[in-house]
Amino acid sequence: MKLHEDTARIQDLLGEYCRTGEDTEIPGVTPGRVHHYRRLVYNVVRDTMDSAYPITLAALGEEHWDLLVQDFFSSGIPQTPQIWKLPFEFYRYHASQETGSRIRKPYLEDLLYFEWLEIEVHTMPDRPYPDFRKHGNIFNDRLAINPEYEIIRLEYPVHLHAVKEATDLKGDYFVLIFRSPETGYVQFLNLSVLNTYIFTRLVEDGVPLNELKGDIASVSGIESGKYLDDALEKFIGDLMKKKLILGFLKN
Amino acid sequence: MEGKVGIGLRRDIADVILKSKELSPDFLEIVPENWMGIGGQWNRIRKAAVEKYPITCHGLSLSIGSAEELDWNFIRDLKSFLDENNVRIFSEHLSYTKSQNAHLYDLLPIPFRRDAVDHVVDRIKRVQETLERPLAIENVSYYTPVAAEMTEIEFISEIVERADCKLLLDVNNVYVNAFNHKYDAKEYIGKLPLDKVEYIHMAGHEQVEPDLIIDTHGQPIIDPVYDLFEWTIQRMDPVPVLLERDYNFDELDQLQSELAHLKSIIKKHWKVSYESSTGKISSAEPSGVSSAEPSGVHVTTK
Numbered sequence: 001m002k003l004h005e006d007t008a009r010i011q012d013l014l015g016e017y018c019r020t021g022e023d024t025e026i027p028g029v030t031p032g033r034v035h036h037y038r039r040l041v042y043n044v045v046r047d048t049m050d051s052a053y054p055i056t057l058a059a060l061g062e063e064h065w066d067l068l069v070q071d072f073f074s075s076g077i078p079q080t081p082q083i084w085k086l087p088f089e090f091y092r093y094h095a096s097q098e099t100g101s102r103i104r105k106p107y108l109e110d111l112l113y114f115e116w117l118e119i120e121v122h123t124m125p126d127r128p129y130p131d132f133r134k135h136g137n138i139f140n141d142r143l144a145i146n147p148e149y150e151i152i153r154l155e156y157p158v159h160l161h162a163v164k165e166a167t168d169l170k171g172d173y174f175v176l177i178f179r180s181p182e183t184g185y186v187q188f189l190n191l192s193v194l195n196t197y198i199f200t201r202l203v204e205d206g207v208p209l210n211e212l213k214g215d216i217a218s219v220s221g222i223e224s225g226k227y228l229d230d231a232l233e234k235f236i237g238d239l240m241k242k243k244l245i246l247g248f249l250k251n
Numbered sequence: 252m253e254g255k256v257g258i259g260l261r262r263d264i265a266d267v268i269l270k271s272k273e274l275s276p277d278f279l280e281i282v283p284e285n286w287m288g289i290g291g292q293w294n295r296i297r298k299a300a301v302e303k304y305p306i307t308c309h310g311l312s313l314s315i316g317s318a319e320e321l322d323w324n325f326i327r328d329l330k331s332f333l334d335e336n337n338v339r340i341f342s343e344h345l346s347y348t349k350s351q352n353a354h355l356y357d358l359l360p361i362p363f364r365r366d367a368v369d370h371v372v373d374r375i376k377r378v379q380e381t382l383e384r385p386l387a388i389e390n391v392s393y394y395t396p397v398a399a400e401m402t403e404i405e406f407i408s409e410i411v412e413r414a415d416c417k418l419l420l421d422v423n424n425v426y427v428n429a430f431n432h433k434y435d436a437k438e439y440i441g442k443l444p445l446d447k448v449e450y451i452h453m454a455g456h457e458q459v460e461p462d463l464i465i466d467t468h469g470q471p472i473i474d475p476v477y478d479l480f481e482w483t484i485q486r487m488d489p490v491p492v493l494l495e496r497d498y499n500f501d502e503l504d505q506l507q508s509e510l511a512h513l514k515s516i517i518k519k520h521w522k523v524s525y526e527s528s529t530g531k532i533s534s535a536e537p538s539g540v541s542s543a544e545p546s547g548v549h550v551t552t553k
Binding site: 125 | 284285287288289290291292293294295311312316317318320322325347349350351352355356357359360361362364366367369370373394395396397398399459463465
């Protein structure tokens, strides 16, 4: 590095002041001007977090929220050169610091994760779509799944209830978040444990539903028969309407 | 693209640019960091933009002045993005945006010092080598010098000369800096290596204190900046000119007026013709081709 230690130190003084807002002596600056840099830098970060996490901001209130953003920005060492990815680092930072427990908002980690996933699924790189046809048999043919989705597990149902109610409903919740192939918009589905199992097996095994029915019956305790067939038909039909199942694989 | 006038592809106005004729830029500028590695709806919009317009790219996160090593993974991804989008002109800021290994997401002023010149020159050379294209480095606005040992003009000129890079001349930044630091903007521009200018930015700003202007990209360009632009382009060869606007997109007709105003000034001094806004444009018309404003373009004199 050709930068002298002294110059590097001066640059770091200004950088650190912009991150922490803590007054420091920076040599050779015009009095009364440096605070604009802290203001401009912090506004960019704060605006980014406000846009990414509107529900968390509303749930925590302005004052608490600002403390979280300041804490992250001063101690979190932002790594991404792409600022739209910074909210993920914010989520990871507060998860690692167990901030939710510390401020007695146990839902915090789940809510941040859920809000981030909406951005991630909306922007994630395109995944290759399978070749599919529109017509087929949902039990005998292999189903073509929309590849642009994520399944997450939450402890608090922040996707279904306001945080106050969600806090009292701790449990196991599965959420399927997916991108519409036509509009690119993101939707989510609350999945029961059984439906999560069925969907995951369909994706992982890549076999017709008929071949999974025995396992599904065994896991669910529902006897294989018309009742199970009707339930599966309804579930798959819903996924098809939402374009999460696109149709039937060609090969 | 020489002499053509473009606008930044911001998400707020992407639909308007691609689907309507309310704005008629000749080219679009993309901030790579906001579009790299993105799929879905925004990827489709990027592809449509590249299909319809020539593209320049203007980076934010290279942090050419930082003490820490350059982020070579990022730079390699950047090169792929530039290649994929047929980008000839890539510009970045003469500033630093990273300190103590933390990104800051805004442009901090590099101390105007000899060792900083050596440092930046070396880094620009290495970046150009990896990107396999010249880097146009932008004169940034700054609100205070930091531990300076040389003047701003000495700092920039020496870097551009020694790094053998191009210059992105932001005329508004010169105006802002001249106001904030009390120097003569024309004298400053007159000392720049204008033969190295590859690209011009024009933008609005906001005066926040009696003696301080902040470069906001949110307001219309003011007359003294248009005047400085006109004075400048008479002293250099044609290059692409960008209307830089990052927010406040409510009044599109006002943005369109700014594009038209820039074109009207350019036409007085550079031999350029403007086609209608849709179809791809090629490079500058040869000398002697008469220029004509597309029908319906409203020219204001603000």
